[in-house]
Amino acid sequence: MAHVKIQNRGYQTPEPKAGMLIGDVVPVELKKSVIAATVDGRPIDLSEKVPERGEIAFITIDSPEGIEILRHSTSHIMAEAVQSMFPDVKVTIGPAIENGFYYDFDTPRPFEPEDLEKIEKRMGEIIKQNHPFVKKILPIQEAVEYFKGKGETYKIELLSGIQDETVSLYTQGSFTDLCRGPHISSSGLIKAFKLTSIAGAYWRGDEKNKMLQRVYGTAFPDKESLQQHLTLLEEAKRRDHRKLGRELDLFQFNDDAGAGLPIYHPKGTMLRMIIEDFMKAEHLRRGYDIVMGPVILKQELWERSGHFDNYRENMYFTEVEGQRYGIKPMNCLAHMLIYKSRLRSYRDLPLRYFELGTVHRHEKSGVLHGLLRARAFTQDDAHIICTPEQLIDEIVGVMDFVAYTMEVFGFPYSMELSTRPEKSIGSDEDWERATEALKFALERQKQEYAVNEGDGAFYGPKIDFKLRDAIGRQWQCATIQCDFTLPERFDLTYIDSTGEKKRPVMLHRVILGSMDRFLGILIEHYAGAFPVGFAPFQAVVLTITDDHIPFGQDVLERLGSAGLRVRADFRNEKLGLKVREAQVEKIPYTLIIGKSEVTEGTVTPRMLNGKNLDPMKMDEFIEHIKNESSVFWRG
């Protein structure tokens, strides 16, 4: 046993001897929290024998790996509970996922919400019995026979895809599952779990396959962390932009208008306008030209671009006087036509066309989700047309733009490179070149990034940027997509320094992505309490009695003409009510006008945290707002 090393992190570990199990060498201090181990990084059960050689490390229940194992084991317990309650249910797969686990079942009768409670209760009973998880290794053929006997056809299908000679089965209580492991040693270790929802899910994620019933749940090392997780879910509900959008009177979706088509109310429009104005100014500053294209373009143009073949099922079409038109799902076509409107020299390049372009995409009905997934939305879209030599610098320029914008809005983000998908156009060489360019730019900037194989757009590879919001959720916004195909299809050319006709390359890119979607993210990120910079109203003037209205009127006019977004509440109501309503509306500053303010000629700003600033002159308040508004100030 001289070759076994135990990573003990300062704990006293028993000397490994022949015949000992991994569980036997766990330091006494860790007995309660260790649920599995690794040998040379390979996960392994505590019930395995200590190996001849290798380095053993322990996985505790509160580590990320430990929690994953705990959840995976809990999914087995759930499958046991389900099968004991509904014997004609076939089991399929049940992995741990981010924040929980699920198990997919093929059941003749769909589960109902009430079933969740019953399953939970049964799971509680099973856990109380504290059955050990027992691993058994057997030849594949024996495993096939075993599951055949049980009628578990999905397991047989899974086995047919496994190349190894042997597989492992785990048994706890009355339930045996095909599983790689590892698992917790005994079901009694599950201290806190909850089943959260039921959903349909296709077998192996393919919509051609049968739809199974998926039960979602989660498990935690202790009750407190489970409660913390449930509180976070509540918090997400509280921030839901669909709810806040209605409460704050920002926008609506209307059955009569159509699903997925946002309608912006005055305050929502103001919010968008402020952000759009900022984006326009920033694009001009960075050498973009602002352009505008029509919403519908002839179908033949979409055929030429490849959208008709590759994107048709997502497009709306219309016919006027026998002429077919496609409603744009992307903004590139008009931009191509602008480029082609005259002969271009290499001296003109790069050309950067920016459009706040409103597009329509026919998204499947089940995927709509407020502003985050709509059928009409406006992109902060640009197409950069440049020489192949300029490509890398242009990509870096966009990356810099994204970095700046994310900083302005206060979002951290990460990056992903997506490569060629199955359904795509263009030559292998072009794809290779484009992918290399993106990779090179990322590496030149020394940026960390993940790779998503096969996840590119149909016309080219892309870099996606994912931002992280206040409660840790990730959202995709910015994207840079390389395109060698559209310049080809539209025969874009420029004259280079030798007088020769050359083919330019093109980048599609967005920074915020969809303005609508970004707005939804902002609403959830700030829980509706927007920073002064882009809050629809920055201040509301409240009078205490009618005597204070004339001065209140002065304040309103003075601040308004200075460029502040301010409104008044001069109603004959008690101050408490007016303060409450301003608070509920989440207006950053409430300016209360009473006797002393009228006499002193000041305003006393109350903030959303309930605290007051010292009374100040109006000019001081204007300056205060100006400073706080940062890049959004346009006064």
Added chain:
RNA sequence: GCCGGAGUAGCUCAGUGGUAGAGCAGUUGAUUCGUAAUCAUCAGGUCGGGAGUUCAAAUCUCCCCUCCGGCUCCA
């Protein structure tokens, strides 16, 4: 599109086959008030839409629309 759940007043919700309800919001009136809800008054509904069963449907059945949670897809 698929699976499950839901749709009752502007909003949040109660109402399981027998006369549609509450709170908030709204109206009108009184109150002139110093930091999260003053009191009273009146009004408000093709119970998502259509068809069917029944003496009788918000309630039962079928079709459609929309929303919610997922799957697939995606900004």
